[in-house]
Amino acid sequence: MATYLIGFRAPLTGFDQLVPAGYRLIPIEDRHLTLVYIGPLRRLTEIVKALETLEGAGLLTLTFRGLTALPSLSKPRYLAVLPVEDSAHLLERLRCTLLNALEHVPLNERYSVFKPHVSIARLRRKSSFELLRVVERSIRASRRVREEMRVYTLSLLKAERGSISEVFSVQL
Numbered sequence: 001m002a003t004y005l006i007g008f009r010a011p012l013t014g015f016d017q018l019v020p021a022g023y024r025l026i027p028i029e030d031r032h033l034t035l036v037y038i039g040p041l042r043r044l045t046e047i048v049k050a051l052e053t054l055e056g057a058g059l060l061t062l063t064f065r066g067l068t069a070l071p072s073l074s075k076p077r078y079l080a081v082l083p084v085e086d087s088a089h090l091l092e093r094l095r096c097t098l099l100n101a102l103e104h105v106p107l108n109e110r111y112s113v114f115k116p117h118v119s120i121a122r123l124r125r126k127s128s129f130e131l132l133r134v135v136e137r138s139i140r141a142s143r144r145v146r147e148e149m150r151v152y153t154l155s156l157l158k159a160e161r162g163s164i165s166e167v168f169s170v171q172l
Contacts, residue, residue, distance in 0.1 A: 002160040004038040004167070006051065006098060009155070010118040014147035015067055015081050020134040023079060023121035030164045032157060033118050035095045039108030047156055048168055050101035055170040060094070060151040062087040067142040068117065069135055076127055076135045080117035081147070091116045094154075 011028045019025060038047065063084045069076035083091060095114055127135075155169035 001040070002158050004041045004047075005032075005034045005157050005159060006036040006038065006047070007032050007034040007155065007157060008151050008153060009164070009166075010149060012064060012081055012118055012120065012147050012149060014064075014145055015079075015120055015142055018067060018138045018142050018145065019079055019121045020131070020138050022125065022131055022134075023123050025121050026119055027163075030162065031118055031120060032164050033091070033116055035091065035116075035154075036098055036102065036107060038105075038156075041158075043105050046105050047102070050098065050105065051154060051156060051168065051170050053101045054094075054098065054154055054172065057094075057097070057172050059172055060090055061148065062090065062151060063146055063148045064118065065143065065146045067120075067139050069139065070117070070119070073132070073136065073139075076132065077123050078119045079121040079135070079138070080119045083116050084146075088116055098154075 009029070010031050010033045012031060013028065016025060064081045064087070065084050066082050067079050068082055070078040070080050082088075092114060151172060153169045153171055156167040158165045158167050
């Protein structure tokens, strides 16, 4: 079943060389940052109107540094890239503006705390003690890596069977 989210594509590749064996890289075209999780699509017209209120809001320049293990270091199912503090604040402000525009749309937010990230790799097998050590080393090494990206569009994205497709977008 398809689920929907508002966010943008994030084709970050600067951390790929730090992904340890055993993980599978997420295809570049499916890498994204979620600002608001919607869940099953309802009220498409209201969501489109909310996105249109952000048209022309201005280009975002974001910087990412360091990998993290999700949901946790003890269960590192995904490796994700984190925005630096200033970029995280920009994303939080954009999310608040978006949530205000979506105030009359029922959302199925999954998480109580917004933790912006871009997942770049996933693990298909159970973790082992050795894998946990390798992941920890990769995370430490990634602290020296930075990657910058510019965000020109904000999109309603459809997630289905591990792939992301764009339903509607506005230029920032």
